[in-house]
Amino acid sequence: MKKNVLIIGAGGVARVVAHKCAQNNDVLGEIHIASRTRSKCEEIVASVHDMGNMKQDGVLEAHALDAMDVAATVALIRKTGCQIVINVGTAFLNMSVLSACIEAGVAYIDTAIHEEPNKICETPPWYGNYEWPRKDECARAGVTAILGAGFDPGVVNAFARLAKDDYVDTITDIDIVDINAGNHGKYFSTNFDPEINFREFTGTVYSWQDSQWKENAMFEVGQEFDLPVVGKQKAYMSGHDEVHSLAKNMGSPNVRFWMGFGDHYINVFTVLKNLGLLSEQPVKTAEGLEVVPLKVVKAVLPDPSSLAPNYTGKTCIGDFVKGTKDGKPAEVFIYNVADHKEAYEEVGSQGISYTAGVPPVAAAMLVASGEWDVKTMVNVEELAPKPFLHILNQIGLPTCIRDENGDRPLDFS
Structure with missing residues (x-):
């Protein structure tokens, strides 16, 4: 041990x-x-x-x-x-x-x-x-x-493996859906490190489709999902870590990741990106100071840990796995629902x-x-x-x- x-x-x-x-x-x-x-x-x-x-x-x-x-x-x-x-x-x-x-x-x-x-x-x-x-x-x-x-990556990988072990003999599609239906009450904030959060969404969206890598732009491909507890939610295909290992290890020709975003987040994100404020490359100010725009944005946004006391609502994260079982079409959704308020009461976090x-x-x-x-x-x-x-x-x-x-x-x- x-x-x-x-x-x-x-x-x-x-x-x-x-x-x-x-x-x-x-x-x-x-x-x-x-x-x-x-x-x-x-x-x-x-x-x-x-x-x-x-x-x-x-x-x-x-x-x-x-x-x-x-x-x-x-x-x-x-x-x-x-x-x-x-x-x-x-x-x-x-x-x-x-x-x-x-x-x-x-x-x-x-x-x-x-x-x-x-x-x-x-x-x-x-x-x-x-x-x-x-x-x-x-x-x-x-x-x-x-x-x-x-969780994603992590628990959703275990969900995919569980589906393969117990629910679907041959997998054709793994669609991971991450929905935060909570409300933190701030004008704009990310739920974890803003620098890492924004980096996920400013580059190419890579998905594994038809057993090859496909490229899209962020917010280019959206879909509505009807989920337990949180109901119907719009999510967008995003690049994410687990797609890259599941594509290698699960034998599925299609692996995609979908994340929920509200219109307000998309609008603010788009303005920041178009202004160059989400760039990871240094720029010089008129005073000769060298700064990284993305780090400046991070510095002025709320610390994600500060959101916890007033956060309400729930998350729903899970895997839609499709394929065949005993020669017939099969589909399973394996998921977790978490509550922001309950998390805060237990450990002081959102x-x-x-x-x-x-x-x-x-x-x-x-x-x-x-x-x-x-x-x-x-x-x-x-x-x-x-x-x-x-x-x-x-x-x-x-x-x-x-x-x-x-x-x-x-x-x-």
């Missing part, structure tokens, strides 16, 4: 991870949280204690760390005795933290694909640009590296952070028990889905199924 967790990052998702690790410290052992700003980590530690979320007495400590510094990260891993690292810092850190985990010989879990600050929407498949070339390195070191273990932060803790628990300690690099769909979904059901993110037999919770009996 592996014990002791190092959480890298101190944003909204890291807060959820810390609370959930604390709630399960009988399995995970000591909990450490590190970022460049130690005071942010200390605030998270205090919030865990204030909300009474430590399951049993134990270590919960804050540390200062520049996670781009591989040697410093290795030193902290060794100093704390952590055997599992959950990386929920910016996506720019992934390769540095993975390098530290390989050197230290500890398990690595992240929730999003690696990105380079000066590049957007690189050549697909995206995992092939940075992560997958290091799989042999992980295997030689006997290091478990679980990529994209948030629902988007909650859905992203709970799954890597479930993954860490499976690594700790040995069930997912595979000692190589994997995406979530390459692992047994039911143990993962079963833990998520127990710790806050239950799975439901809708098919020809009705709408019901996933049965773990």
